[in-house]
Amino acid sequence: MVKVGFLGTGLMGQPMAQRLLDGEIPVVAYNRTSSKLEPLRNAGAETTDSAADAIAAADCVILMLADANAIRQVALSDSCQDAPTFDKKLNRMQDSNFADPNFPLKHLLKDINLFLSEAKAEGLEASSLAGVRQVVENAQNAGLADEDYSSLYLGITQTLG
Numbered sequence: 001m002v003k004v005g006f007l008g009t010g011l012m013g014q015p016m017a018q019r020l021l022d023g024e025i026p027v028v029a030y031n032r033t034s035s036k037l038e039p040l041r042n043a044g045a046e047t048t049d050s051a052a053d054a055i056a057a058a059d060c061v062i063l064m065l066a067d068a069n070a071i072r073q074v075a076l077s078d079s080c081q082d083a084p085t086f087d088k089k090l091n092r093m094q095d096s097n098f099a100d101p102n103f104p105l106k107h108l109l110k111d112i113n114l115f116l117s118e119a120k121a122e123g124l125e126a127s128s129l130a131g132v133r134q135v136v137e138n139a140q141n142a143g144l145a146d147e148d149y150s151s152l153y154l155g156i157t158q159t160l161g
Contacts, residue, residue: 003028005058007051007074009036013064021045030054032074096154098147105152106145109136 003026006017010031017027017040027045030053031037037047048054051074055061065071098105112133119126136152144151 001026002059003046003057005054005061006030006040006064007054007061008064008066008070009040010064010066013062014039016062016064017045018043028054028057030074032070096151098144098151101146101148103149104146105136105139105149108149108152109133109140109145112136 004017004020006013006027006029008031009017009029013029013031014036017029020027021040021043027040028048029037029040029045030048030051034047034049037045041047046057048057063071063074065074112129116126116129116133119129135156139152139154142154144154
């Protein structure tokens with residue numbers, strides 16, 4: 001079974017991670033304020049003292065960080081850049097080298113659209129993912145559909161100007 005990592009277990013991350021635990025999906029969590037990990041630890045989540053450890057232990061990672069500063073402190077810290085995800089993707093993003101994809105951007109967009117459709121059918125609030133879809137669509141519209149999904153970085157820079 002897939003182990004889901006959470007970086008950020010505040011107002012949004014904690015209930016999302018708890019919902020996964022309730023569904024018997026393994027969770028590994030990191031938070032800058034370690035006391036916020038206690039409810040998830042008590043519910044059976046694995047917790048770590050570093051974001052890099054959470055990334056390394058997870059099959060996929062969900063960022064639920066408060067703002068750009070938190071993202072810089074947690075996800076872009078030197079310790080995280082040694083984690084497997086950054087080992088594979090950060091250099092691609094920085095060099096704009098998106099050829100020979102592990103997972104093409106068009107498949108990411110397809111998965112986002114499927115998720116949004118299912119969320120709507122279940123009455124779930126998923127409007128925040130619509131913003132992510134916009135970024136991915138921007139990258140796809142820029143001709144990157146068959147490139148590695150890390151090319152969504154260009155969609156972000158184009159969205160922000």
